[in-house]
Amino acid sequence: QVQLVQSGPEVKKPGASVKVSCKASGYTFTTYTIGWVRQAPGQGLEWMGWIRTSDSYTTFAQKVQGRLTMTADTSTNTVYMELRSLTSDDTAQYYCAREFGDYDAFDFWGQGTMVTVSS
Amino acid sequence: DIQMTQSPSTLSASVGDRVTITCRASQSVSSWLAWYQQKPGKAPKLLIYKATSLESGVPSRFSGSGSGREFTLTISSLQPDDFATYYCQQYTAYVPITFGQGTRLDIK
Numbered sequence: 001q002v003q004l005v006q007s008g009p010e011v012k013k014p015g016a017s018v019k020v021s022c023k024a025s026g027y028t029f030t031t032y033t034i035g036w037v038r039q040a041p042g043q044g045l046e047w048m049g050w051i052r053t054s055d056s057y058t059t060f061a062q063k064v065q066g067r068l069t070m071t072a073d074t075s076t077n078t079v080y081m082e083l084r085s086l087t088s089d090d091t092a093q094y095y096c097a098r099e100f101g102d103y104d105a106f107d108f109w110g111q112g113t114m115v116t117v118s119s
Numbered sequence: 120d121i122q123m124t125q126s127p128s129t130l131s132a133s134v135g136d137r138v139t140i141t142c143r144a145s146q147s148v149s150s151w152l153a154w155y156q157q158k159p160g161k162a163p164k165l166l167i168y169k170a171t172s173l174e175s176g177v178p179s180r181f182s183g184s185g186s187g188r189e190f191t192l193t194i195s196s197l198q199p200d201d202f203a204t205y206y207c208q209q210y211t212a213y214v215p216i217t218f219g220q221g222t223r224l225d226i227k
Binding site for chain 1: 151153155157162163164165168169174206208210211212213214215216217218219220221
């Protein structure tokens, strides 16, 4: 069965970086794009960007452009999302999610990774 | 970016009720619209894609309609498991993906 398993919670200080992993299983990894969506406490869903796992092409939301990197390791079927120069506004639950095309609905989601930015 | 506006923001209803949630886009998204259900502490779950297509495994009491700028999610007969927050999402090609602000469905 399809699974996206994310790494555990993180606590970071302002200005630091965080790297969250998303390990996929149960399907052909390079057939699907992986997107990242975050949700601040008590707030709605915010799209951050996606990575096409077949060739590592990426597209990011303008809000995080310049601070965000996504990489895909096809040997371990894992996608990594790294966000730099963290501020308290980056405190959120971060989700990876699978989409068939570059711009598509997200049919499977990871369990989420809580990132807390606090001094 | 395309703005997605859901109404209402909160909805109180009873088991067995028929409920409708509306999502309006600031410009046409054709039929590139999805609906998700999210329960507290859980990841969103895909219900509807391409405006009207029911995701596999989702009960048939959920349905989607619309195209262009206006869309609706209808639950034909509310069940206890349906009380959650619902989000619409547009995924037009080459445009940033955006979500509605959410509609919380509460028990009356």
